[in-house]
Amino acid sequence: MTTDPYDVTPPPSLGTVVETERGSLPFALIHGEALVACASWALGEAGVTPFDLGTTWAGLVDSGEPVVLHDALCPMTPAAFLAECVVASEERSAVVIGVRPVTDTVKQVEDGYVGSTIDRDALVVVTSPIVLPPEVVEALDGLPSYDFAELAAALAARFPVVTVEAPPESRRVGSLDDVRLLEAQTRPV
Template sequence: MDDDLTALGAVIEQDRGSLPFALIHGEALVTCAAWALGEAGVTPVDLGTEWAGIVDSEEPFVLHDSLCPMTPADFIASCVRLAVERDRVVVGVLPGQDGAEAVASPVVLPASVVRASEEPPAADFEALVTWLRRDFEVVTVPAPATARRVRSVADVVELEGLTRPTRA
């Protein structure tokens, strides 16, 4: 992310069972997601952080789903830049069934949306985006295939194969 652009963010693992702690490339999914958030230049906040403090920061807020652990850091950073430039909510999406878009990760709230929100965003990304669309403009951005959401250990194995580093 640009040196002059800052954002706060959190990796969401609540209400996802034990799957965020499954291993991919030898690391927990939640750990990989946290690394991507940090590499994108987003300052992580603990989920116990008071929402008022996040609002007072006057910064965008990034939600990254632990079940989208291999979302590239540069994609997260580009979503933050777009949210700030357009002052719109930005959501990473993948093709879903019947041509619909499936919410992936991240969901970026620009500072104006953070200010307008009286409580922290919901952990259910689909419900969150539905709620956001009622009151705010939402821009969807096609996410890379590696940003896919895993729903089972079999999905983790498939994603691991897709993201296996190539050896020179």
């Protein structure tokens, strides 16, 4: 008998799907549904209580609960992975950030010239979610950015951060072509 590594029950937490500053792409369709809707359903299935970005930061602080930020551009992130990240944040009292390995070749640029290849084993792509433990929520006055890569860097500069490798279907889309590729990758068999 195998155990599902994502079969966990998260503590009470609040969450939102971040669609701000992402243009119209969150409203593109994947499997016949808007990306933002798919991401919202995953949050609900993970047992996270939704809030919208109009909620005051003081209200989030007063809740004393972790805050889960789920990127609308990572619409197929499994609910179980979101729940696992909330549990990891609670257990480690750290910000938890979902990441994917870098698969592209990355080159260093020096004085306008392409230089050596950077070892991609040391690189990750920020995906979703970003989970803020209650003590981090309390220490912030709000989000310093809605861009997940910028947000991850800002949080890492101030707080303990743990990265967790997200499953392949959690990849972030950046174009309609990416949406079609993700749709093909996540088509039920």
